[in-house]
Amino acid sequence: MRWPGVALAGGITALFLIVSLRAVMQGGPPLGLAIRLVALNGVLALSIAAAMTPFLAGIRAVFGRPFLAVHHLFAAVGLVAALLHPALVAIGAGDLSVLVPSFASWTLFWTYGGRVALILILVALAAVFLRRRYPTSWRPFHMLMYAALFLIVVHANLIGTDLGDPVVRVVVNGAFVVVVGAFVVKRWRRRKVRKK
Incomplete structure (x- = not known):
């Protein structure tokens, strides 16, 4: 790996360490802490995976x-x-009912949006495994990951314990802003190619 890769990997690692350490510093029971740690690191990992999609050649370089x-x-x-x-x-x-999406009200839908996000993530994952069988139609389903990330970030901001920490809030929301920027860049590049 070249030095820019080392620097970028170091920066990404720092983000994971920052949110994890801030969560640990808040304390809490072991199970509750584990729930929060996997949530924080999971949303960061998914955001990074989504944010790099417009930069295929750059990532390799x-x-x-x-x-x-x-x-x-x-x-x-x-x-x-x-x-x-x-x-x-x-x-x-x-109780397994905590996994069932809530449509009782608009507020509850967004508060527990992570439940809907889980379904979208599973559909997006299935699309990856079916991409060779359906090469022209798998991509729109895989792109549901963007909607899932949005729901996760809203869910985290509404009831996530650790997003009360301003540092964690900036990292998690900042990562999603980068994802949105990457999505716009990707669409813009494709439109530019089509015009040619």
């Missing part, structure tokens, strides 16, 4: 590895965390 290898590494970490978080919440509550 910086990290010295194929884009998909780097992208899939962060995506895998994020997906494991996205599954672990609700599983641990259900264990803590002793």
